[in-house]
Amino acid sequence: MFDINNLSLFILSVFLLSVTPGPDMAYVVGQSIANGRRAGVISAAGVALGSCAHALASVVGLTALIAASPLMFTLVKYIGALYLIYLGGNLIWGTFGTARAEMGNDADVPEAAVHSRTVVGHEPPIKARQNQARESSLHTMWLETGS
Structure with a gap:
């Protein structure tokens, strides 16, 4: 002791x-x-x-x-696991709700833009240029650091 x-x-x-x-x-x-x-x-x-x-x-x-x-330990262990599953489920469902809110309402978007996005399946040109610039800068960063 x-x-x-x-x-x-x-x-x-x-x-x-x-x-x-x-x-x-x-x-x-x-x-x-x-x-x-x-x-x-x-x-x-x-x-x-x-x-x-x-x-x-x-x-x-x-x-x-x-x-x-052992019974109490198992009970506490399973209650803790269920609680973590509950928290994870809320996190996942909350993410879906946030993504839906960020996309906005299609009623606010002109019909031609909706068709160009959904029917053709391509990103709008401005968005495509932004993604291309971001990928290019990441590629340049990767080449400079050598990682």
Whole structure:
């Protein structure tokens, strides 16, 4: 068991593990970059709240109960898996809704443009030139870096 001789080593280990960036730090940084400071602060608060909840469960003894009972462990594992599937499904369906909203309403587009896009199956010339310029610049970048 721990005695006073190992306390300084324990404190050093806890400190190093606390300051080492992990998946939660990557999540907070990703949210901050993608959605701004407010989303980053909310994400950091969520990560801290999750850590506090785990520490509280450990203090109360729920962690030991779940580790000792195979049934409880399996139940928590499946509930967590279902929750992750739920979150993933919402993310996927939300993406489809966003893509539909970005495409806009075809009623706003003149009928000739709709036919040129759907019947012929080609991109409008302006869009094609933009894509061609982007691909050309990426190709030039690839040649210059050699990667």
